Amino acid sequence: xxxxxxxxxxxxxxxxxxxxxxxxxxxxxxxxxxxxxxxxxxxxxxxxxxxxxxxxxxxxxxxxxxxxxxxxxxxxxxxxxxxxxxxxxxxxxxxxxxxxxxxxxxxxxxxxxxxxxxxxxxxxxxxxxxxxxxxxxxxxxxxxxxxxxxxxxxxxxxxxxxxxxxxxxxxxxxxxxxxxxxxxxxxxxxxxxxxxxxxxxxxxxxxxxxxxxxxxxxxxxxxxxxxxxxxxxxxxxxxxxxxxxxxxxxxxxxxxxxxxxxxxxx
Amino acid sequence: xxxxxxxxxxxxxxxxxxxxxxxxxxxxxxxxxxxxxxxxxxxxxxxxxxxxxxxxxxxxxxxxxxxxxxxxxxxxxxxxxxxxxxxxxxxxxxxxxxxxxxxxxxxxxxxxxxxxxxxxxxxxxxxxxxxxxxxxxxxxxxxxxxxxxxxxxxxxxxxxxxxxxxxxxxxxxxxxxxxxxxxxxxxxxxxxxxxxxxxxxxxxxxxxxxxxxxxxxxxxxxxxxxxxxxxxxxxxxxxxxxxxxxxxxxxxxxxxxxxxxxxxxxxxxxxxxxxxxxxxxxxxxxxxxxxxxxxxxxxxxxxxxxxxxxxxxxxxxxxxxxxxxxxxxxxxxxxxxxxxxxxxxxxxxxxxxxxxxxxxxxxxxxxxxxxxxxxxxxxxxxxxxxx
Numbered sequence: 027x028x029x030x031x032x033x034x035x036x037x038x039x040x041x042x043x044x045x046x047x048x049x050x051x052x053x054x055x056x057x058x059x060x061x062x063x064x065x066x067x068x069x070x071x072x073x074x075x076x077x078x079x080x081x082x083x084x085x086x087x088x089x090x091x092x093x094x095x096x097x098x099x100x101x102x103x104x105x106x107x108x109x110x111x112x113x114x115x116x117x118x119x120x121x122x123x124x125x126x127x128x129x130x131x132x133x134x135x136x137x138x139x140x141x142x143x144x145x146x147x148x149x150x151x152x153x154x155x156x157x158x159x160x161x162x163x164x165x166x167x168x169x170x171x172x173x174x175x176x177x178x179x180x181x182x183x184x185x186x187x188x189x190x191x192x193x194x195x196x197x198x199x200x201x202x203x204x205x206x207x208x209x210x211x212x213x214x215x216x217x218x219x220x221x222x223x224x225x226x227x228x229x230x231x232x233x234x235x236x237x238x239x240x241x242x243x244x245x246x247x248x249x250x251x252x253x254x255x256x257x258x259x260x261x262x263x264x265x266x267x268x269x270x271x272x273x274x275x276x277x278x279x280x281x282x283x284x285x286x287x288x289x290x291x292x
Numbered sequence: 293x294x295x296x297x298x299x300x301x302x303x304x305x306x307x308x309x310x311x312x313x314x315x316x317x318x319x320x321x322x323x324x325x326x327x328x329x330x331x332x333x334x335x336x337x338x339x340x341x342x343x344x345x346x347x348x349x350x351x352x353x354x355x356x357x358x359x360x361x362x363x364x365x366x367x368x369x370x371x372x373x374x375x376x377x378x379x380x381x382x383x384x385x386x387x388x389x390x391x392x393x394x395x396x397x398x399x400x401x402x403x404x405x406x407x408x409x410x411x412x413x414x415x416x417x418x419x420x421x422x423x424x425x426x427x428x429x430x431x432x433x434x435x436x437x438x439x440x441x442x443x444x445x446x447x448x449x450x451x452x453x454x455x456x457x458x459x460x461x462x463x464x465x466x467x468x469x470x471x472x473x474x475x476x477x478x479x480x481x482x483x484x485x486x487x488x489x490x491x492x493x494x495x496x497x498x499x500x501x502x503x504x505x506x507x508x509x510x511x512x513x514x515x516x517x518x519x520x521x522x523x524x525x526x527x528x529x530x531x532x533x534x535x536x537x538x539x540x541x542x543x544x545x546x547x548x549x550x551x552x553x554x555x556x557x558x559x560x561x562x563x564x565x566x567x568x569x570x571x572x573x574x575x576x577x578x579x580x581x582x583x584x585x586x587x588x589x590x591x592x593x594x595x596x597x598x599x600x601x602x603x604x605x606x607x608x609x610x611x612x613x614x615x616x617x618x619x620x621x622x623x624x625x626x627x628x629x630x631x632x633x634x635x636x637x638x639x640x641x642x643x644x645x646x647x648x649x650x651x652x653x654x655x656x657x658x659x660x661x662x663x664x665x666x667x668x669x670x671x672x673x674x675x676x677x678x679x
Binding site: 108218219220221222223225226229 | 301305342361
């Protein structure tokens with residue numbers, strides 16, 4: 027197929043940041059009012075651009091959206107299909123509930139192996155719920171693939187992936203041979219909105235469901251049982267208190283200094 | 293069975309456009325309104341989303357949707373920015389639709405792909421100093437001269453006629469006289485495509501309007517403007533009849549826009565009434581404000597049902613002229629009434645130009661005038677009643 031690419035994009039169904047988030051009884055997030063993570067629109071756009079530059083599906087390119095989650099997570103896949111992914115894969119199993127990053131990357135690695143030869147796995151820089159940013163690196167490790175993380179640009183030239191990675195004081199260009207795992211930042215592109223053709227086309231696209239048994243993972247390796255970390259407690263943060271207003275009655279300077287001293291700031 | 297629930301694809305389109313309106317359109321609305329500037333960057337993104345191609349088939353570069361899909365998009369855009377919404381409405385239902393409906397294969401091939409992609413805009417020139425709802429007053433003429441139409445006259449209030457991406461305007465012009473069955477004569481009115489750049493055709497200085505400031509509106513002048521004979525759109529002498537059929541659809545689109553404006557006023561008022569405190573409580577806890585906003589919501593809901601009904605009839609191939617007139621009437625009034633009430637809820641802040649409710653207040657008045665005044669809608673409804 028020449029230089030065509032098979033790309034897996036990791037997507038996550040996360041609580042909509044526009045609404046208040048709630049922690050449930052099991053110290054896990056209430057996932058009603060959830061959407062496709064905004065940070066996952068960037069890897070999807072990056073994948074679509076790579077595919078389109080190579081002639082798209084007609085030329086043998088594939089963009090597969092992969093998610094792990096409960097039944098509702100299929101909605102994240104549906105959105106990804108509307109935006110332009112060619113197909114969706116939904117890894118879902120009750121035993122996955124409560125998985126930490128390590129267990130998640132183990133399950134996703136097995137799912138990706140199950141999908142056969144993949145040229146690129148592209149993920150966002152973080153999920154907007156857990157925000158660990160651990161999964162792409164762990165996934166690369168488990169798949170034995172090079173990892174290019176926090177990319178603000180991504181090019182694929184033959185069998186070489188090249189990214190730019192911006193630090194505080196410098197930018198690096200990093201290359202790796204395909205296949206590789208890449209995570210991209212929100213600086214990499216301007217994600218597209220789905221159009222009506224895409225919305226209609228998504229109805230005809232396939233979402234494959236995979237269970238743990240199908241990808242050869244034991245229930246004990248994932249979920250709470252297979253996790254290396256667990257959330258010991260989760261409390262809503264207290265609401266911010268009103269600041270202190272100092273009214274100048276001739277002694278504001280003194281009051282300011284007293285305040286700063288009391289806060290141990292001077 | 294009556295069912296006003298939206299099918300999945302309509303709801304998903306509506307949600308997507310709502311998101312786009314909030315994230316991309318709203319942040320620059322006040323700036324374009326204040327500067328009276330055309331929002332090219334927003335229009336380009338709407339083009340990429342396929343909004344200009346919603347009701348056209350894919351073979352012409354469209355999205356393969358229908359007129360109702362367009363109406364839903366207009367409602368969501370109208371919520372936050374009527375100028376942007378009317379730019380889309382006019383581009384599709386007045387610019388591209390006549391070409392799609394009445395154009396030859398060559399005309400469709402030449403113009404529809406760029407129009408459906410939002411890369412070019414077209415205007416429709418009907419209104420003249422002495423001809424609006426009464427198109428019989430048309431004075432602009434086009435006479436045939438060695439294979440060319442020679443156009444003379446002027447047009448007023450033509451939307452999308454003078455932007456950098458305007459490709460052409462379609463105008464109505466008197467092309468001769470024709471005999472009525474009773475032997476009397478009347479003007480033969482035809483529609484003709486006049487490309488931008490045609491010598492003798494000018495989009496004059498843009499109007500200083502009360503509202504819709506980011507929408508492009510100009511008077512047009514034609515002085516011996518020559519265009520090829522094949523620029524006739526549709527059958528000669530059918531110009532006005534063709535335009536009327538386009539206008540009926542356009543009323544549904546304008547009703548959707550007005551519904552959006554009315555709903556935008558509700559949404560802003562609810563939010564403000566929960567935040568703004570007076571006499572120790574949020575003003576939304578007072579029944580005076582509650583009742584005002586409840587009535588606003590009732591108007592928006594009524595307007596929505598009216599345009600859904602008219603659109604459903606149209607798509608089912610049933611007569612919808614009266615329903616479109618009712619929808620246009622109700623939605624235009626809902627927008628204006630809600631804008632007035634929302635401004636009252638906001639108090640002084642509602643009188644500041646950069647506030648969205650103030651913009652709705654200035655923008656909504658035209659909804660009782662454009663695409664058939666309130667009085668014209670009432671005439672149509674009364675006529676249907678046999679009066």
